[in-house]
Amino acid sequence: MTTQQLHEQILQKKSFLCVGLDPDLEKMPQHLLETEDPIFEFNKAIIDATHDLTVGYKPNTAFFEAYGIKGWMSLQKTINYINENYPDIFTIADAKRGDIGNTSSMYAKAFFEDLNFDSVTVAPYMGKDSVEPFLAFENKHTIMLALTSNEGAFDFQTLNTGGKELYKQVLETSKTWKNSENLMYVVGATKAEYFAEIRKIVPDSFLLVPGIGAQGGSLSEVCKYGMNDKIGLLVNSARAIIYASKGTDFAEKAREQALKVQLEMAEIIDSKF
C-alpha cells in the first residue's frame, strides 16, 4: 500500500485510528477459550466489528509468539483474514526487529513476503545497515522507534548526545538512508509536547502513535502538535478497545470504544481540513 492510498482511506473514513491486536488469553471472554483457535476467533470478531472505523490494524507479535507455534499460526490466520476481507486496511507487524544486515533481510522477508504485512516496526539502535534491508521493499513501510510512549524513553532517547537529543539524531540520520521515503516513525502519545520538534525534522512522514487509551495519552494534544497537512498520523489503541468487555458482547463493546475515538477524529479532521 502506498502512503497516498493510506491518506485517501483516512479521508474517506474520517479516521486515523489503528486498532492494536494484542490478544491475551487471560483477558478474553470465556466462551472463546472453548474454540480451537481462541486468538484468531477473538481477532476476527474485533476486526469484523471495527473495520469501517479504523484504517489500520497492529498485531503486536509478542502476544502471538508467547503461545509458540500455535500463536504464530494465529498471527498468520489474522493477517490473511485482514488481507482477504479488508485489503484496503493498512497492516503493521509490531515486532521491533533489527539486526546485522543479512539477518534483517530475513526479518523483512518474514513480515513483508511470507506474512504480507504492509509495514513492520524496527529498532534503530543497530543503525543504517540494520534498517536499510527493510527499506528495500517497494510499497512496504518500515516504522522506526523514535520517541517511545514508555517511561524508559527518558533513559536513552532524550539524552543529550553532542548537543542534540538522541531521538532527534535518530530522526535526522535516518533521513540520509537509502529508500528513506519508506520510513515512518513511532512517537508515543504520552510525549505530545515533543511532537512540534519532531515535525520540524520529519514534516511529511507518517507517525505511528501508540499511547492513547490505556496509557493515558491525549488524542487532541497529539493532533494539535503532530498533525501535518496530510494528517500524517496513525493513532493506535489496543486494550481500551479490544478489552472493553469480557462478556459475549466483547466485539460490540469494542466497536463502541472504537466509534468514540473515530468520532473524535472526524471532528478534528472536519475542523482542520
Ligand SMILES: O=c1ccn([C@@H]2O[C@H](COP(=O)(O)O)[C@@H](O)[C@H]2O)c(=O)[nH]1
Ligand atoms: O512506544 C511504544 C511502542 C509500541 N507500543 C505498543 O503499542 C501498543 C499499545 O497498547 P495499549 O493497550 O493501547 O496501551 C502495545 O502493543 C505496545 O507494545 C507502545 O505502547 N509504545
